[in-house]
Amino acid sequence: MAKRAGVSQTTVSLVLSGKGPGRVSEATQDAVRAAAKELGYRPNAAARALRSGTASAVGLVVRDVTHPFFGRTLRGAQRAAREAGHVVVLIDDNYGAEGRDSSAVALAEGAIDGFLFFAAKVPRALREPGSRPVVIVEYEQPRIPFVRLDVETGADAALAHLQQLGHREIGYLRSRAGGQTFDRRRARWAAHLGRLGIDPEAMVVGEADFDAPSAMAEARRLLERPDRPGAFFADDDLLASGLVAAARELGLRVPQDVAVVGFDDLDVARLLDITSVRFDAEALGAAAFGLLLARLRGKRPRNVVLPSELVVRGSTAG
């Protein structure tokens, strides 16, 4: 024990947990800190968690850690967590059909103070009263605080932009992985076409996974259809990139033959010069952690909706 070095034990706890000032003399505090440093002593987090009932750790459940947008969100959450002295435990359920409590969630009881669900449904076990607080990102469920992006405004801006360029018919490359955020994009697209008197059901629509081979293959299929429209709306920049890359392969000119808009403003959108609806992913992650922290402190935080911004590039307005 480090107390050997100085004099006491309670005092060590007081000093090292930041409750020294006002209770422990400056001299003693310095002595304790010096001894701790010398012995390389660190308070045991497990013991602290057990005794205090709070672990300074939050779990982050995500469906796909490999998506670039998530990486940025993760960074935002992780930074905010660190600033608050918390740690982030990662749980990748890889689109797993874990209707019941994920094993990791179970595993972490007592070692995790609360959960952030990223675009994933909260299992029943965590919805019961008395269970740990939860915040959802990019998803909504009754009675659970959430942070999400204003995809509606973003989608409307993108669609209006296409209309302004003279496009009436707009195809759609959707994400195979469903989710509320994509449902919202689809709803705006359908509403937009509806206003123009076009039946969305009759439109050219495809579906792909979030990876280049899948996106390109599906994009090729769509672009080769004889009824291919002059513009495409994609759930995400990876999918939009598939469209642009496939168009080039097929010898179609972008934007003259096909215009494309995507979402998220990923690096790939800049590289392929794709018009995109931008969101601040880091802010999303940080806001999510902020809400969870507030909940952990017993507050009832207000939900957050972050704005979007349309970034026009060569894939629409060459």
Added chain:
Amino acid sequence: MAKRAGVSQTTVSLVLSGKGPGRVSEATQDAVRAAAKELGYRPNAAARALRSGTASAVGLVVRDVTHPFFGRTLRGAQRAAREAGHVVVLIDDNYGAEGRDSSAVALAEGAIDGFLFFAAKVPRALREPGSRPVVIVEYEQPRIPFVRLDVETGADAALAHLQQLGHREIGYLRSRAGGQTFDRRRARWAAHLGRLGIDPEAMVVGEADFDAPSAMAEARRLLERPDRPGAFFADDDLLASGLVAAARELGLRVPQDVAVVGFDDLDVARLLDITSVRFDAEALGAAAFGLLLARLRGKRPRNVVLPSELVVRGSTAG
């Protein structure tokens, strides 16, 4: 306590920690499990960690969570960890100059069994005897087990491929973030040029961050130089993508005017049709966790070097 429901307490521990068979009767086991489920009881991980000295959690320290290659590595590590009943705690030091112990490392004492360092230097505090086990990924330090990629063979294959296409002079777009893995790439490039009697110091070389704006800006600068060589070697596919995108902007034909090779076989390499040295990122992460697990079990595992594969695409052999 769940023991209320059935009969005992020791028994609950035995059953729920999987040590029931052979010590506890089937009937009692079932009763315990039923009661636990009914009460929604979960063993407290903090108490378990305190008592047993093992937390079933590993820390993963990384310099940049947003890099796509890391996302895949993370998935591999996380999956392997979950299969072994462990959890991954993420620590993003964002290229931070944390020479001393990162606060997160300190924070996690007693709640983390060991560390995985991804392309990051291990702080002194963790190198001292008696501290928690560490495994390094894509980096080497004396006396610390590691997993890394065979970048040398990959680089040689890429350089030989360019030579075969008739390229003698090869420019280089480097990563601004240093690291052993990039030093190795550079060494092979320099050796290759040296063998051809070319001074690497006199070659066209640039440096950029791992993001599209930075890569494209630097690529533009390199491609506009009058002494621009006919081929470029890039530390990574993001940087290679910057070269290809900039070349297109400048009206240069790829691969006729500029050939480009990158590393990692990221999605962006497929989208931009870039020749790349592929590695299995998930296997890297899984192997790293495997080594750490072995160390946690008191073994002295053998280091791992994973192979590479050159994927030839249109950026070199159109």
Added chain:
DNA sequence: TTGTAGGCGTTATCAC
């Protein structure tokens, strides 16, 4: 096959 008792390292309460 099951129960009892002690202690892991902290923090909180209460005396001094």
Added chain:
DNA sequence: GTGATAACGCCTACAA
């Protein structure tokens, strides 16, 4: 301003 003491929930002898 500082020190003793109990308890957080679990695991592991050891006893029954």
